[in-house]
Amino acid sequence: MRAKAAGAACSGCRRRSLRVHARYQRQLADLPFGGRRVRVVVHVRRFKCANSRCAQSTFSEQIPGLTTPFARRTPPLTKALTNVALHWPAVLDPGSRHDSRCRAAVTC
Template structure:
């Protein structure tokens, strides 16, 4: 079992701050189920630390393809409440370098897409990304 965990950690090293719970092969795509680590987070409003959980929700982001198949990461994200007196702001876990606000792709997938689009904009970039299992419309490219 330890070698399986090492394999998952190697293949999905770009999402290592997440706790990977399950990997499912669905044929055309690979689904990784993960969660954010259970540590404290910094409140964006006041800067105080909080570990008080208000609730959870699921976030779905795309990751780098494996073996020519798309990878989808379903992350269970905590919604926290600031414990600082007078603040009580609610906020979600953010993992800089992995999951940014409003992002639908992991940071490393975004980096690779930008590199291709920088060289081959429009239709050419879109065709190459489709061949690499990183589909993107020409308008987005």
């Protein structure tokens, strides 16, 4: 997957830049589909900030709803894992946990 935008906004000063500094590949874990793991491969560009006064000299483009800085999971998977961690009583048998909200079996 690749972003189609010509440029990106700097995460430091929010100024838009079109100057590509480098490219790299990110692998993100996503919610399971059909009981199988899903891995999203994203080709990301690093941009050079156009503002000479900005402390952030280079920055990576972000795809809204899919990527966040430094994350290895998509936001929906992070939300689902947070719900499991916060809403489950500790007295349940760890091997038989099941979250009805996301319909995913969880094993420890």
